[in-house]
Amino acid sequence: MNLSAVPDRVRVRAPGKINLFLEVGSVQDDGYHDVASVYQAVSLYEDLIATPADDFTVRVVDESGQVVPGVPSDDRNLALRAARMVAREVGYLGGVHLDIRKSVPVAGGMGGGSADAAAALVACDALWGAGLTSPALQEMAARLGADVPFSLLGGSAVGTGRGDRLSPALGRARFDWVVVADDGGLATPAVYAELDRLREARRPDIAPEPGPPEVDPVVLQALRSGSPDLLAGSLRNDLHDAACSLRPDLCDLLDRTSELGALAGLVSGSGPTLAFLAADADSARGIEHALSAAGHRARHVSGPVAGAKVVSR
Template identity: 65%
Template sequence: MSGATASTFQVHVRAPGKINVFFEVGAVESDGYHDVASAYQALSLYEDVWAEHSDGFSIEVAGSVDVAGVPLDESNLAVRAARLLASTTGYSGGVHLTIHKAVPVAGGMGGGSADAAGALVACDALWGTGLAMSELHELAAELGADVPFSLLGGTAIGTGRGDELSPALARGRFEWVLVSNSRGLSTPAVYQALDEYRAQRVLDISPAPRAPMVPPGVMQALRAGDPDMLALHVSNDLQVAALALRPDLAEILELGERSGALAGFVSGSGPTLAFLARDEASALDLQVTLSAAGCDALRAHGPVPGARVSTDPTPRR
């Protein structure tokens, strides 16, 4: 890792949030989990993580989004990431983490995973543990399915539990408008609702008897950098379950699509909604329209790089 040594007082890392422009969920397995196929894209909504030397492990969190539900104890994923790195490398000290969040909390955009990825990169640089990126990815996979992608960034295809990643070529820049919601959705609850929905309609919508896959149309649209083509292929199997738990979100989806979005969908397990715009001007118009309707609308673009040490020297307190 470049950007710091063990003697550096403070390390700053920026890690992006993400959306799943395509998400297919396989049948529930015997262990209660599902195989998935996802097309991830990292977006320009960032988590900023600062790490500084400490005898123990501690964290403070602020942000431009509501952070009231973010844990400040050992259950925080960033703290778990730092402890995992320390135990793996034999590092005997600790770290104080300061996180500024701009990714909606519990919104299906991987903010917690970005914090964990940021903590891995920041602590590796701060402590001088010098792990290869492949080793950091192994640790990331232990922390959660979305953490490896937060390290990788860009655009990638995820299979298995979502953590088996293959980088995907995406030309150009895709413009997005995100609508966050203060009422989070539990990811396990959304998966359970999907399983129940499929069981009730087993003859119509049970998952196909094959491994989930990202279809060629998604890949072609990403390679071409064509938002109109991508709009024809965006899909999220979890959306039907998320909308069943939160039917109010359907009205916002309809408003966005009536107001010029090429496509609108639930991001991951929700409740954040993602709208694909044709260009930057269209995204701005859509953001204004949704904001005027009382929505908390944010603009972002992708793809952007994964968690990286920042050259910004500004310390956080």
């Protein structure tokens, strides 16, 4: 650790994500599910500023500067756990204060907490001059949660296993989305539990396929070709029915996908955030306007974008 190079503060930005494809396997003995997912990082960011401190503390605010309710400020906070992990790894004996400005919805299925954790890993590494390698950061990220490694990587990627075994997806063409946030978050474990309940109740209609989950190659073809129409026809989320079972109003809005002018719409991850795929940027702005006029918190974003990175020191 090169303490002579330690800055006074480090600012990191980390993106939220959309699951373009999510196939969920059967529940395992440990209660978890293997998945096959295609992630895309999008231009909705978490901003984190790390400054030296005597202890480990965190403050989380929204885009207006108001403290975000319901986000823990103790060791349940994933970013704080990430900071402590880096300190232990490099033998740093001081602390850090993390200021987080959230744009990604809380408990919204877009990986906001994972983005915070990835940002904290990168920020503390830079703040303390640790010089950790990318593989070392990825290994720590995997210990923090299945989505954290992708928040470090960014771009578009295939995730298998618990979602943390990543392979970058070829293709850098821009895709335009409109995301609709919701104040009533859905807990990921509750959505997976509802999926298991529905699968048991509706067998064999929605039972998982035998064998490990697999990504539809058409999704990857769409990313390589840059075709929104091809991507629209291959979007999939096995958590859709479970999220809509817990929040029927989500399906009501998704039923308006074509009316809004979107090519496709889906629940993002475990929800309740919805993502609508647009043909292009102009179309996305029209969809954003229509949804905002109807009282929804809609935002035009694009992807893929880079993962967690230092933007100032």
